Amino acid sequence: MSQPPDRNAPTGSAVDAAGDAVLDLERFVPYQLSLLSNVVSQEIAEAYGERFGLAVTEWRIIAVLGRFPGLSAAGVAERSAMDKVAVSRAVARLLERGLLHREMHDDDRRRSILELSDAGREVYSQVAPLALAYERELLAPLSEDERVQFSRMLDRLGERYGL
Structure with missing residues (x-):
């Protein structure tokens, strides 16, 4: 017989009556994230x-290049932790729509540099x-102190993965 999980426990670990580990999926942090x-x-x-005709990957590329212009597709993938193939496909769609410009890198003709076009900007x-x-709406349930603390926690967890 399984013990009820402690809903205040910070992780998805629990133990059943036999002492075996049970994964409480609803409290398992990777699953929650x-x-x-x-x-x-x-x-x-x-x-x-609906408003701009953008998929999530396309928006992320626009957001990354809006903040860090002049990256390659590989650089966008690295900075956003997105799959390179998904980035490449999304870049092709954004180029086709005229939201990006691509120029060849001066030192390496195989490497292209991406920038937002006027329409992309x-x-x-x-x-x-x-x-x-x-x-702001997402974080509204948190107090200002909790928002600061949450941001710091995300930063610390991200550092572990080089984010």
Whole structure:
């Protein structure tokens, strides 16, 4: 017979009556992060998809290049922790839509540099305030101190993975 999980426990660990480890999936931090990320990404995709015709990967590329212009597709993938193939496909769609420019790197003709086009910068200038408003709404249940603490915790966890 399984013991009820401690809902205040910080992790998904529990022990059944035989002393065997039981994964309490609802309290398992990687699962919780994944669920939250999926829900947030889906909401953002719906909002930006309807208004700007952007998929999540496309928006992330625009956001990264809006903040860090002049990256290669590999650099965008690295900075955003997205799959290189997914980035490459999304870059192709953004180039086709005229939201990005691609130039060849002076030293290495095989490496291209990506920049937002004027149209891409316009999309970025419209979406960035919406994204910040969404973030405020997402974090609204937290106090200011909790938001600062949460940000610090995310930074510390991200450092472990080079983020």
